[in-house]
Amino acid sequence: MKIAIDTEKRTISCGEGPTARTIPLFSREGFEIVSDLWVKVGWNEKYSYTFTWLGRPIIQLPEDMVRTQEVLFRLSPDVIIETGVAHGGSLIYYASLCRLMGKGRVIGVDIEIKKKNRAAIESHPLAGSITLIEGNSVDPATVAQVGSLIKPGERVLVLLDSCHTRAHVAAELEAYHGFVTPGSYIVATDGIMQDLADVPAGQPGWETDNPQTAALDFAADHPDFIPEQPAWLFDESNGLTRGVTYWPGAWLRRRASDE
Numbered sequence: 001m002k003i004a005i006d007t008e009k010r011t012i013s014c015g016e017g018p019t020a021r022t023i024p025l026f027s028r029e030g031f032e033i034v035s036d037l038w039v040k041v042g043w044n045e046k047y048s049y050t051f052t053w054l055g056r057p058i059i060q061l062p063e064d065m066v067r068t069q070e071v072l073f074r075l076s077p078d079v080i081i082e083t084g085v086a087h088g089g090s091l092i093y094y095a096s097l098c099r100l101m102g103k104g105r106v107i108g109v110d111i112e113i114k115k116k117n118r119a120a121i122e123s124h125p126l127a128g129s130i131t132l133i134e135g136n137s138v139d140p141a142t143v144a145q146v147g148s149l150i151k152p153g154e155r156v157l158v159l160l161d162s163c164h165t166r167a168h169v170a171a172e173l174e175a176y177h178g179f180v181t182p183g184s185y186i187v188a189t190d191g192i193m194q195d196l197a198d199v200p201a202g203q204p205g206w207e208t209d210n211p212q213t214a215a216l217d218f219a220a221d222h223p224d225f226i227p228e229q230p231a232w233l234f235d236e237s238n239g240l241t242r243g244v245t246y247w248p249g250a251w252l253r254r255r256a257s258d259e
């Protein structure tokens, strides 16, 4: 799509021919168009591969982490399960929030935890709040190991950030949704792949082969899970309705028992 920004006229024009339109740059829609483009260009340049949290690389868009913090603060889970550990930055991030809130621990699952990463996570000051499990996240033995660490009555939230194919995320959703307590979430991260099919480092197949599609399929088959972007806890914006995220369509809330 052709997008032209005129900072002097303060307009943004989109499209060509009869469907072309020009809107104010300084508007909700202007912000959304600029943000969507920023997300795509930044993803291609690996912007999310530039951050650390308390010393460990965290491969996330910071806004997704701040929004996740809002949910964790509101829910105060006992257990946070994350598939996809990599360098451990997101595990450390969730563990640091647990420590600050005085409650909760983290279970991280990865098919391969590199020696260097394991050593750094296990020697981190927050290691006491983290359990690492090495294995394919959808292997029944791995899932059983995760299950054995959860005590009856504990509040659980699950984040899926391992292999992002539609098939793998679908299998993870099936394998892990039973752990999610009513009112809590299972999060199929990185649904942005759907919008990255046309960027240089993306792949055309991602239009359908992505976590967002898997989450929608799952919700259609599991009416007790609702695709629902968690509400912002604070909003004095000029009418903004959506964030800047790599996780569109990620959040699936398990209905509360009285819903």
Ligand SMILES: C[S@@+](CC[C@H](N)C(=O)[O-])C[C@H]1O[C@@H](n2cnc3c(N)ncnc32)[C@H](O)[C@@H]1O
Binding pocket: 057, 058, 059, 060, 083, 084, 085, 086, 087, 088, 089, 090, 091, 109, 110, 111, 112, 135, 136, 137, 138, 161, 162, 163
């Ligand atoms: C995107 S990285 C995780 C990033 C990490 N959550 C963070 O925020 O820093 C994806 C990880 O998933 C792991 N992975 C890929 N396929 C997997 C599978 N089938 N089961 C478990 N982990 C897998 C990879 O080894 C890799 O470390």
